[in-house]
Amino acid sequence: MTKRKPAEVSMQILFLLCGLVAVAFVLLITAYLIAAGLPAIRQVGLASFLFGRTWDSTNETDPRFGILPLILTSVYGAAGAIVVGVPIGLLTAIFLAKAAPPRLAGLLRPAVSLLAGIPSVVYGLVGMCVLVPALRAWLNLPAGDSLLAAILVLAVMILPSVIDLSAAALEAVPKEYEEASLALGATEPETWFRVSVPAAKSGIAAAVALGIGRAIGEAMAILMVAGNVANMPSLLRSVRFLTTGIAIEMNYAAPGSLQRQALFSIGLVLFLFIMLINILLSLTVKRGKEV
Numbered sequence: 001m002t003k004r005k006p007a008e009v010s011m012q013i014l015f016l017l018c019g020l021v022a023v024a025f026v027l028l029i030t031a032y033l034i035a036a037g038l039p040a041i042r043q044v045g046l047a048s049f050l051f052g053r054t055w056d057s058t059n060e061t062d063p064r065f066g067i068l069p070l071i072l073t074s075v076y077g078a079a080g081a082i083v084v085g086v087p088i089g090l091l092t093a094i095f096l097a098k099a100a101p102p103r104l105a106g107l108l109r110p111a112v113s114l115l116a117g118i119p120s121v122v123y124g125l126v127g128m129c130v131l132v133p134a135l136r137a138w139l140n141l142p143a144g145d146s147l148l149a150a151i152l153v154l155a156v157m158i159l160p161s162v163i164d165l166s167a168a169a170l171e172a173v174p175k176e177y178e179e180a181s182l183a184l185g186a187t188e189p190e191t192w193f194r195v196s197v198p199a200a201k202s203g204i205a206a207a208v209a210l211g212i213g214r215a216i217g218e219a220m221a222i223l224m225v226a227g228n229v230a231n232m233p234s235l236l237r238s239v240r241f242l243t244t245g246i247a248i249e250m251n252y253a254a255p256g257s258l259q260r261q262a263l264f265s266i267g268l269v270l271f272l273f274i275m276l277i278n279i280l281l282s283l284t285v286k287r288g289k290e291v
Contacts, residue, residue: 029271030271033264033267033268033271034268036261036264036267036268037261037264037265037266037267037268037269038265038268039261040065040258040261040262040264040265041265043258043261044065044258044262048065048066049065049066049067049262049265050067050068050071050269051066051068052064052065052066052067052068053066053068053069053232054066054230055067055069055070055230055240055245056230057249057253057258057259057262058249058259063258063259065258065262067242067245067266067269068232069230069231069232069233069239069240070230070240070241070242070245070266071242071269071273072232072233073147073226073233073239073240073241073242074216074241074242074243074270074273076147076151076233077147077150077151077154077215077216077222077226077233077239077241078154078212078215078216080147080151080154080155081151081154081155081157081158081211081215082158082208082211082212082215084151084152084155085154085155085156085158085159085162085211086158086162086208086211088155088159089158089159089162089163089166089207089211090162090166090197090204092112092159092163093162093163093164093166093167093170094166094170094192094193094196094197096108096109096112096163096167097166097167097170097171097196098170098188098192098196099188099192112159112160112163112164113160113164115156115159115160116160116161116164120157120218120219120220120221121220121221121224123153123156123157123221124153124220124221124222124223124224124225125224127149127152127153127221127224127225128145128224128225131144131149131152131153131225132144132145132149132225135148135149139236141236143227143238145225145226145227145228145238146226146227146234146235146236146237146238146239147226147233147234147235147236147237147239148235148236149225149226150222150225150226150239150241153221153222153225154214154215154218154221154222157214157215157218157221158210158211158214158215161207161210161211161214162207162208162210162211164207165203165204165206165207165210166200166203166204166207168203169200169202169203169204169206169207170196170197170200170203172200172203173195173196173199173200174199177195177196177199178191178195178196181194181195205281206281208281209277209278209281209282212274212277212281213274213277213278216242216243216270216273216274216277217243217270217274218243219241219243219244219246219247220247222241222243222244223244223247223248226238226239226240226241226244227239227240228240228244228248230245242266242269242270242273243270245263245266246263246266246267246270249263250263
C-alpha cells in the first residue's frame with residue numbers, strides 16, 4: 001500500500017472541512033428557521049396557517065395569517081416559468097452544444113453568461129416599465145401587474161442556468177453514443193433528442209432543479225411586476241408570492257410580534273418546499289438511472 005504524500009492528505013482534510021462547513025450551514029439555517037417559525041404555527045394552528053385563504057397580518061383587531069394564496073401563487077408561478085423557460089432553454093442548449101457553428105456559439109455563450117449576471121432588480125425594472133404596460137394594453141386589463149407578468153419575468157431569469165448546465169451536460173455525452181446512432185441510420189436531430197438528451201438527463205434535471213429554486217426563491221423582480229396583493233392565484237390578477245410576502249412586511253414587523261414570527265414561518269415553509277422539490281428530482285433521476 002503506497003503512502004500518501006502530506007500535501008495529498010492536507011488537501012483531503014481541507015475538502016472534508018469545506019464539506020462539513022457547508023452541511024453545518026444548512027443545519028444551522030434549518031434549526032434557526034424551525035426555532036423562529038414554529039411559535040407562530042403553534043399559535044395560529046398548522047391547518048389555519050397552511051390552508052387559510054386570508055393574509056391580513058396588519059389588522060389590529062382580527063389579524064389573519066393564512067398563506068394558502070401565497071403557496072399556490074408560488075407553485076403556479078414556478079410551474080409556469082418552468083413550462084415556458086425550460087423548453088426554450090433546452091432547445092437553446094442543444095443548439096449551442098450540437099448544432100451551432102463554433103464562431104456563433106462563441107458569441108452566444110458570453111451573451112448567456114451576461115444574462116445570468118444581470119441583477120434581478122434590473123429584470124424587475126424592465127418588466128415593470130415594458131412588460132406590465134404591454135400586458136395592460138394588449139389584454140385590456142385595469143392593471144398589468146399580474147401572475148402572467150411574473151411568470152414571463154421568471155421564465156427569462158431561469159434561462160441562463162438552464163442553458164449553461166444543459167449545454168455542459170450535453171457536451172459531456174460520449175461521442176461514441178452519437179456515432180453509433182448515426183451509424184444505425186438516425187438523423188442528427190433524432191440523435192440529439194433520442195440519444196444525447198436521455199444520456200444527459202441527470203445534468204438537465206440539475207438545471208431544472210436550479211431553475212425551480214431560482215423561480216421560487218426570487219423576490220425583488222417579482223415584487224415589481226406581480227402586484228403584491230394576497231389574492232388566490234389567477235393568471236391576470238395581482239398576486240403575492242411567498243418571497244415577496246416576507247420582503248414586503250419584514251421591514252416593519254415588530255420584533256417578537258406574531259406577524260414577525262409568521263414571516264419566519266413562511267420562510268420555513270419556503271425552505272422545506274425547495275428541499276422537497278430537490279429531493280423528488282434527485283429520486284426521479286436516480287430511478288431513471290436504475291431503470
